[in-house]
Amino acid sequence: MTRLTRTAAAIGALTLAAIGLSACASGGSGAQADEPGVKTLLVATGASPKPYTYLDENDKLTGYDIELLRLIDEKLPDIAFKFEVADFPALFAGLDSGRFNVVANNLSATDERRKKYDFSDPYIEAQFGITVPQGSPLAAVTTLDQLAGKKAYGEAGLNFTKVLEAYNAQHPDKKIDIEYTELDLQTQYKNLAAGVVDFAFSEKVVSQGYGGDPALGLAFVPLDGAYLTQNFGTNLHSAFAFSKATDQSAQIAEIDRALKALIADGTVSELSKKFFDGVDVTPQN
Numbered sequence: 001m002t003r004l005t006r007t008a009a010a011i012g013a014l015t016l017a018a019i020g021l022s023a024c025a026s027g028g029s030g031a032q033a034d035e036p037g038v039k040t041l042l043v044a045t046g047a048s049p050k051p052y053t054y055l056d057e058n059d060k061l062t063g064y065d066i067e068l069l070r071l072i073d074e075k076l077p078d079i080a081f082k083f084e085v086a087d088f089p090a091l092f093a094g095l096d097s098g099r100f101n102v103v104a105n106n107l108s109a110t111d112e113r114r115k116k117y118d119f120s121d122p123y124i125e126a127q128f129g130i131t132v133p134q135g136s137p138l139a140a141v142t143t144l145d146q147l148a149g150k151k152a153y154g155e156a157g158l159n160f161t162k163v164l165e166a167y168n169a170q171h172p173d174k175k176i177d178i179e180y181t182e183l184d185l186q187t188q189y190k191n192l193a194a195g196v197v198d199f200a201f202s203e204k205v206v207s208q209g210y211g212g213d214p215a216l217g218l219a220f221v222p223l224d225g226a227y228l229t230q231n232f233g234t235n236l237h238s239a240f241a242f243s244k245a246t247d248q249s250a251q252i253a254e255i256d257r258a259l260k261a262l263i264a265d266g267t268v269s270e271l272s273k274k275f276f277d278g279v280d281v282t283p284q285n
Helices: 062-076 086-099 160-171 187-193 204-211 224-231 249-264 266-277
Strands: 038-043 078-086 100-106 129-133 149-155 177-179 200-203 218-222 237-242
Touching: 038 086, 062 100, 062 200, 062 249, 062 266, 078 249, 086 100, 086 237, 129 187, 129 204, 149 160, 149 200, 149 218, 160 177, 160 200, 160 224, 187 200, 187 218, 187 249, 200 204, 204 218, 237 249, 249 266
Parallel strands: 038 078, 038 100, 149 177
Antiparallel strands: 100 237, 129 200, 129 218
């Protein structure tokens, strides 16, 4: 049996209740029927944001995170990955319950998350910043306090939103106006261009992917990573999250070894450049 037949991707996004996690095309529960000598891990993803994880024009699950796991899969004859799409909040509920073994969704490995989940070695080193209309005075911003009183979209649970929330908690008299939304990212960036909000807070590749159309007239303004890390507890390194409901330490060690090998031989760098328009997000530190 080929590796591809073992790692068939889920087709179509699911609509999930807050705790009622239903399977997509793969069906079944979190317990996987393993092939002889092969441990199958159920990998959940939200299929957003692009290009980390998404459904292509043929409803095939792909993206940097997903294709990296497929490359890791090829190096590990005793581990196979099965993919399932779920709403973003349900990813963590699935890890908590043990329904999902792994989440692949550009997750920052923050201290808060490490208390609940195990993580692989990092595979992304991000550049955080704001996206603003070209010519906006906010293009000169270097710290979050300069955004006090300005409006941005926020999605509950996302690391970007948590940074803004941490800033607001520290500055109750100079808050950033967070408008919580479930709008898709394409619409969020179109609304930014139209002046509905003042800025978007994300990382560079998300900004390029959704706000890079020259017709939108937007510009990305990087912020200092050390400043964000030290002041707001974020983590600029993304990794695969693993459920602690069962002991997966052996599988994590194998995945880390394969990841190190793929980074060392340049495979991860080439994959990054493919998905991020030539940008190498491979961790440098």
